[in-house]
Amino acid sequence: MEGSNYAFALNCGLSAVTAALSLLKKEDHLLTVDDVYGGTQRYLRKVFGPQTGIDWDMTDMTSFENFKKGFKKNTTMVWVESPTNPTLKCLDIKRIAEYCKLKGALLVVDNTFMSPALQVSFRLISKFKFILQILESVKTRC
Ligand SMILES: Cc1ncc(COP(=O)(O)O)c(C=O)c1O
Numbered sequence: 001m002e003g004s005n006y007a008f009a010l011n012c013g014l015s016a017v018t019a020a021l022s023l024l025k026k027e028d029h030l031l032t033v034d035d036v037y038g039g040t041q042r043y044l045r046k047v048f049g050p051q052t053g054i055d056w057d058m059t060d061m062t063s064f065e066n067f068k069k070g071f072k073k074n075t076t077m078v079w080v081e082s083p084t085n086p087t088l089k090c091l092d093i094k095r096i097a098e099y100c101k102l103k104g105a106l107l108v109v110d111n112t113f114m115s116p117a118l119q120v121s122f123r124l125i126s127k128f129k130f131i132l133q134i135l136e137s138v139k140t141r142c
Contacts, residue, residue: 013112014039016134020108021048029072030056032079035087037110040079061091064099071103079108088113110134 010016017040024030032044036058044056059070061080078100082091093109100107111119111133 013037013110013134014043017043017110018048020132020134023106024052024054024077026052026054027074028054028076029074030054030077030079031067031070031072031075031105032056032058033061033081033084033089033091034058035081035084035089036079037081037085037112040110061096062089064092064095067096068099071099071105075103075105077106077108079110081110081112082119083113085112093119106132108132108134 008016008019010019017037021030021044030044032040036044041058048054049056055072055074057070057072059066061067061070078096080091080093080096082093083089084091093107097107109119109132
Protein backbone atom coordinates (compact mmCIF):
# COMPACT_ATOMS: atom_id res chain seq x y z
CA MET A 1 0.00 0.00 0.00
CA GLU A 2 1.40 3.36 -1.05
CA GLY A 3 5.00 2.22 -1.22
CA SER A 4 5.00 0.25 2.01
CA ASN A 5 5.93 -3.41 2.33
CA TYR A 6 2.98 -4.41 4.51
CA ALA A 7 -0.39 -2.98 5.45
CA PHE A 8 -3.06 -4.00 7.92
CA ALA A 9 -6.62 -2.72 7.86
CA LEU A 10 -8.19 -2.30 11.29
CA ASN A 11 -11.63 -1.12 12.30
CA CYS A 12 -10.60 2.21 13.81
CA GLY A 13 -7.67 4.40 14.76
CA LEU A 14 -7.53 3.26 18.37
CA SER A 15 -7.27 -0.37 17.23
CA ALA A 16 -4.23 0.60 15.19
CA VAL A 17 -2.81 2.52 18.15
CA THR A 18 -3.15 -0.44 20.53
CA ALA A 19 -1.80 -2.86 17.90
CA ALA A 20 1.28 -0.67 17.36
CA LEU A 21 1.85 -0.27 21.11
CA SER A 22 1.73 -4.05 21.56
CA LEU A 23 5.09 -4.21 19.77
CA LEU A 24 6.72 -2.80 22.92
CA LYS A 25 8.40 -5.07 25.47
CA LYS A 26 8.74 -4.63 29.21
CA GLU A 27 12.21 -3.11 29.23
CA ASP A 28 11.47 -0.68 26.38
CA HIS A 29 10.90 3.07 26.59
CA LEU A 30 8.34 4.92 24.47
CA LEU A 31 8.76 8.58 23.61
CA THR A 32 5.67 10.40 22.34
CA VAL A 33 5.01 13.91 21.15
CA ASP A 34 3.66 15.98 24.07
CA ASP A 35 0.45 16.77 22.22
CA VAL A 36 -0.40 13.16 21.40
CA TYR A 37 -4.10 12.53 20.63
CA GLY A 38 -6.26 12.50 23.80
CA GLY A 39 -7.49 8.93 23.26
CA THR A 40 -3.94 7.64 22.85
CA GLN A 41 -2.83 9.65 25.87
CA ARG A 42 -5.61 8.34 28.10
CA TYR A 43 -4.94 4.78 26.95
CA LEU A 44 -1.24 5.22 27.79
CA ARG A 45 -1.96 6.78 31.20
CA LYS A 46 -4.86 4.65 32.36
CA VAL A 47 -4.40 1.24 30.70
CA PHE A 48 -1.16 0.62 28.87
CA GLY A 49 1.24 2.21 31.38
CA PRO A 50 -0.27 0.71 34.56
CA GLN A 51 -0.91 -2.70 33.00
CA THR A 52 2.43 -3.21 31.29
CA GLY A 53 4.74 -1.15 33.50
CA ILE A 54 6.38 0.09 30.31
CA ASP A 55 8.17 3.39 30.74
CA TRP A 56 6.93 6.23 28.51
CA ASP A 57 7.36 9.99 28.31
CA MET A 58 5.94 12.85 26.33
CA THR A 59 8.08 15.64 24.99
CA ASP A 60 7.81 18.71 22.80
CA MET A 61 9.21 17.55 19.47
CA THR A 62 8.83 20.84 17.65
CA SER A 63 12.33 21.47 19.01
CA PHE A 64 14.70 18.83 17.64
CA GLU A 65 17.12 19.41 20.53
CA ASN A 66 14.32 18.80 22.98
CA PHE A 67 13.29 15.67 21.12
CA LYS A 68 16.84 14.32 21.37
CA LYS A 69 16.92 15.06 25.12
CA GLY A 70 13.83 12.89 25.59
CA PHE A 71 15.63 9.86 24.20
CA LYS A 72 16.77 7.24 26.72
CA LYS A 73 19.16 4.32 26.23
CA ASN A 74 16.17 1.99 26.02
CA THR A 75 13.96 4.14 23.76
CA THR A 76 12.76 1.66 21.16
CA MET A 77 9.69 3.49 19.87
CA VAL A 78 9.01 7.12 19.00
CA TRP A 79 5.42 8.20 18.45
CA VAL A 80 4.57 11.28 16.45
CA GLU A 81 1.60 12.97 14.91
CA SER A 82 2.16 15.78 12.44
CA PRO A 83 0.11 17.88 12.44
CA THR A 84 -0.83 16.87 15.98
CA ASN A 85 -4.42 16.50 17.11
CA PRO A 86 -5.66 18.91 18.41
CA THR A 87 -3.15 21.77 18.35
CA LEU A 88 -1.75 21.14 14.85
CA LYS A 89 1.91 21.23 15.81
CA CYS A 90 4.05 20.30 12.82
CA LEU A 91 7.18 18.21 13.26
CA ASP A 92 10.19 17.55 11.07
CA ILE A 93 9.37 13.89 10.43
CA LYS A 94 12.39 13.34 8.19
CA ARG A 95 14.84 14.63 10.78
CA ILE A 96 13.14 12.65 13.53
CA ALA A 97 13.20 9.54 11.29
CA GLU A 98 16.93 9.97 10.66
CA TYR A 99 17.62 10.17 14.37
CA CYS A 100 15.40 7.15 15.10
CA LYS A 101 17.30 5.16 12.50
CA LEU A 102 20.59 6.16 14.09
CA LYS A 103 19.31 5.02 17.48
CA GLY A 104 17.56 1.89 16.19
CA ALA A 105 14.10 3.00 17.32
CA LEU A 106 10.85 2.33 15.50
CA LEU A 107 9.06 5.50 14.44
CA VAL A 108 5.27 5.49 14.49
CA VAL A 109 3.53 8.26 12.55
CA ASP A 110 -0.14 8.50 13.46
CA ASN A 111 -1.54 10.46 10.55
CA THR A 112 -4.98 11.67 11.31
CA PHE A 113 -4.99 14.87 9.29
CA MET A 114 -2.54 14.53 6.42
CA SER A 115 -3.26 12.07 3.65
CA PRO A 116 -0.29 10.22 2.11
CA ALA A 117 -0.61 12.49 -0.91
CA LEU A 118 0.80 15.34 1.14
CA GLN A 119 2.57 13.63 4.00
CA VAL A 120 6.06 12.31 3.54
CA SER A 121 6.04 9.32 5.89
CA PHE A 122 5.54 6.57 3.36
CA ARG A 123 7.92 8.13 0.91
CA LEU A 124 10.53 7.87 3.63
CA ILE A 125 9.85 4.19 4.15
CA SER A 126 11.90 2.99 1.21
CA LYS A 127 14.79 4.88 2.74
CA PHE A 128 14.32 4.05 6.40
CA LYS A 129 12.44 0.71 6.35
CA PHE A 130 11.23 1.02 9.89
CA ILE A 131 8.44 3.53 9.86
CA LEU A 132 5.02 2.40 10.91
CA GLN A 133 2.35 4.73 9.64
CA ILE A 134 -1.20 4.85 10.93
CA LEU A 135 -3.61 6.28 8.40
CA GLU A 136 -7.09 7.29 9.39
CA SER A 137 -8.91 6.39 6.22
CA VAL A 138 -12.32 7.67 7.26
CA LYS A 139 -10.82 11.09 7.71
CA THR A 140 -8.35 11.22 4.85
CA ARG A 141 -10.02 9.28 2.05
CA CYS A 142 -13.38 11.01 1.84
C1 LIG B 1 -4.13 11.10 15.98
C2 LIG B 1 -5.30 10.21 16.22
N1 LIG B 1 -5.07 8.92 16.50
C3 LIG B 1 -6.08 8.08 16.74
C4 LIG B 1 -7.39 8.51 16.68
C5 LIG B 1 -8.49 7.54 16.98
O1 LIG B 1 -9.18 7.22 15.82
P1 LIG B 1 -10.59 6.50 15.90
O2 LIG B 1 -11.56 7.53 16.38
O3 LIG B 1 -10.85 6.01 14.51
O4 LIG B 1 -10.47 5.35 16.90
C6 LIG B 1 -7.68 9.84 16.38
C7 LIG B 1 -9.06 10.31 16.32
O5 LIG B 1 -9.36 11.46 16.04
C8 LIG B 1 -6.61 10.72 16.14
O6 LIG B 1 -6.81 12.01 15.85
